Amino acid sequence: MRVLPRQLDQPLLRPAVEPGVGAHALASPEQQATAPAFSGSTGPEEADSYVERHTMADTAKPKGGGTTRSTGGRRRSRKDSPSNIADEQPKVLLEYYRQMLLIRRFEERTGQAYTQARIGGYCHLNLGEEATIVGLMTALQERDYLFTNYRDHGYAIGKGMSPRSVMAELYGRSTGAAKGWGGSMHMYDTETRMLGGYGIVGGQLPLATGAALAISYRGGDEVVMCQMGDGTTNIGAWHESLNIASLWNLPVIFVVINNYTGMGTPVEASSAEPELYKRGSAFRIEGVRVDGRDVLAVRDAAANLVERARSEQRPFLLEATSYRMKGHSVVDPAKYRTKEQVEEARSNDPITAFEATLEKAGILTEEAKQEIADSVREEVADAAEFAENSPHPEVSTLFDYTYATPVANESRRMPADPVFAE
Amino acid sequence: MSVITYRQALRDTLRAEMHRDENVFLMGEEIGVFEGSYKITEGLLKEFGERRVRDTPIAEEGFVGAAIGAAMLGLRPVVEIMTINFSLIAIDQIINHAAKIYGMFGGQTSVPMVIRTPGGGGQQLGATHSQNIELFYSFVPGLKVLAPSTPAEAAAMLRAAIRDDDPVLFLENLGLYNSKGEVPEGDETVAEIGRAAVTREGTDITLIGYSRMAMVAGQVAEALAAEGISVEVVDLRSLRPLDRQTIVESVCKTGSAVIAEDDWLTYGIGAEIAASIQEGAFDYLDAPVRRVAMAEVPMPYAKPLESAALPSVESITTAVKETLNAVGRRVG
């Protein structure tokens, strides 16, 4: 049977896992009883954002009960709405807004530069994921480590890397984050502990697990966050890494960005359990699903898991649902999406929504909005200008990064060079 | 000076390095409670505890990748992959990650780790457990690949591998674990990675090998010496970087070369050696470079078939003599 792309406005094809079935039968009643409760207020059913959890306790009772909404798309339960906006510091909220807008404008500029052939290779944008990124990054401490997949520009900026070094890396310049060696998929910065965007799907999972192992080995209190897309939950590295992380009690948060489309394949067509946050249950890893369009919901869910991972020394799984506003990469016209789906993605623009919320709450004035827009535009223009004016790496540096420890007989042969000079 | 096995040399070195550096720890399948499939890590769990001698699930991609991640944060994991055949499950982590992280991120983070793994055939382990695929790793810049052939070399090279800041694939061999050799007591020699060694000087022909084949090459040379044939033996020791200079210098001296390799011939390690020789010693070659390599079949189980498929003292001797005949040395 061919599985058709899921209409975004319809519920997931697969129903919730029934009690006592499969992996969900693993937990004992004792575990249910000791399963920590998620702290968060339950908001009205109609609220635009949600948080959904899957704990060991869920394995012994009907999941979600009758809370699944018949309208509005995703199955939702136990809503943990964002903290009351009134409880937040306006300054902080505006900073989130600014960060989101910065990523938006940065990625738009990136797309433009790509079409102008200033950027080469593959180029995957974070358009539509701004709330998720800012929410996640806000939940991390500076000392925490981040591993991501190849859709990494926004995360790099969110983790604290300068837009200049990210854009210069995209331009392949020597001033780039990785000195022009990585490109779009390989942002990296030891300073801000952004330990890499990785181009191989799933490649970052064992690495992040190992980073958490190093923390555990040394008795450190850092946490590792490992971001990935929904398609990654099907690769072997996923299973091996979650198993090891849980087995060895490692402080790592696996974050799945579920935009429901792995390149062009719907999540239901690739994952036997499309409710991805539940997929940690085979490893006794607690999973939480959060609305990735809601920066505060994401922040709260992530912060909760990050701090628990830190204090409890164990891994967690966070699924953030999101809309990908454009194709898989800059060159993907995304023809597999219907007009309605595109329309829905647009209407679910997290920035527009957050802007409206802030305006409604009187936090974002017209003046502030303009000021932020200007400063962001300036920052992005500066990044692009910096990249444009930066030098290309010298060919003489070609052999500088093959080995960290110099070694005898290392090859420094250029393509046309003889192996032995006459 | 004491005579110990290759296995003992590895174990002693691991123990000493773990005492020397708190960041050194071991990971692998069955290395702790079971004390290692080939008993290299015998006694180490008792001595160092679970934190530093870590049994892993059967998940090569997962635990090799985890070792890489731990190395990125400055630890010095020494991973054991039970045999090199199983490294295929971890090959994405080894080639796409361990080998790339230092360069791909502009030299910001090195990956100081060691993957110890034995290759070898001849134990009737069949097609999937008798391969010698070190070539796959030797092909990749960013990795260092070592292949010691004696206990002393194994110790000095493992020491070098652990102290090196790059990912090192450390090739062992099932057929060498019980081989014995002299290792100076209290020896602290740290081998220089990237150097081959002339392990026996000779004038008539150069015989090149690595790992088990270097040992066999030594046996062939010894036997031929009795017939008045002077064979120079080159032990490659480091497959990447490859010490072409030492190889070529030897061939320039003798004028002919035979390469013994435990892998398949086509595109094999020997092909690279032969190509290097023709480029570096073209005007010194008196005969075509000869390769002795495994028959190009999935390794059969049955003993007569397996023995026939593997290079041996006899087949190498034949190749050496035929090459000598080709340059006018009439030998049996």
Next chain:
Amino acid sequence: MSEIYMPRLSDTMEEGVISSWVKKVGDKVTTGDVLVEIETDKAVMEYEAYEDGYLVKQSVGEGETVPIGAVIGAIGESPDAVPADSGNGGAQPAAEPATGAVDPQPEPAAEPAAGIPRQAQAAEEAEEAEAPAPEGPARPRTSPLARRLAKEYGLDIETITGSGPKGRVVRADIEAAAKQRQEGAPAQEPAPAAQPSAGAPQGAFDDGRASEELTVSNVRKVIARRLTQSKQEVPHFYLRRTIDAEALKAFRAQINEQLESTGVKVSFNDLIVKAAATTLRLHPAVNRSWIDDKLLQHGRVNVGVAVAVDAGLVVPVLHDTDKLPLSEIATKSRELAGRAREGKLKPQEMSGGTFSVSNLGMFGIDSFSAVINPPEAAILAVGAMQQQPVVRDGEVVARNTIALELSVDHRAVDGAVGAAFLKELAEILESPMRIIL
């Protein structure tokens, strides 16, 4: 339209020279017509058309050398057919039909038959011809090391015979040649025919001797290669004996008198050739070859007669010499020698020898040591007939004598065996009636 390729016209031929085009472009050609004369390494050969039509192209000009398999011209259906241009004499993969079976390791047939060693050699060389023809002129097989050393020693590698597989010149050959040159002696060694010093150093044109490099013919190269090989590989030993030729002289006069009406004239050399054949029949242990660690006993007695020609030296072979009447040996020798001087010997007329005779008597040479013509086991060097004082019945008298010297391959023939052969030969020549009995 079909292309004409440089044919393989001898067992050792690797390249050929267009000696002359018999047909001109536009000429009508009928199957069997001679198209072109080709100089191989051994002779000038006529090459005939295999189909009817017109010669539409000569890709290789007269005097030019191309490897076997190279296109030398084309035959079309009409005089003005446009040849598909495949370049001027560009080498084609030699789809050249190999002569003889292609066996990677040709084993000489167990059954003794004449010419076996040649066949074995031919098969081996046929195998070489299976490989695509090289782009440039064919080169002798040489190891890179041998080439470098030859350069360092100032030796012309093409004059050195290889001892490696398929005749590859290897270091040992160069070092031997260099040593030989240093010792000097063998350079003056007379061969089956007068032989210029094959080992003479080349490439030293600026040493004040005002030397100039001469064009070397294929025949010259083959001579050089084969004789070098012989002196390097074959352990020669030499046996000398002077015969009393008075009886032989009388016998010859008597025979020629009887043959006068036929116009046939028997030479001393013919008598010696026939005597050698008769002796070989009596001493088969000399009619042998040592090839690749194998000893072959030849069933036929084929005596080669060295002939000096302008290009150098050729050795036409009288097959079944022992069975030929003296008169036929005389006629045939003359006829072969004549064609040898014209370069028109067929390859088979130079193949299959089991023994050679080289005679420099006409130059007044007293005696000399000849170089064995491999794979033959021996060669007889014949000096001039001259009067010598000899003791007969206690008296010193003048007698006509001839000095014989037998060069023998010690691998195939031991000293006593060779000596017995020479003793018998001498006795036959001194009692010449035995020659024809």
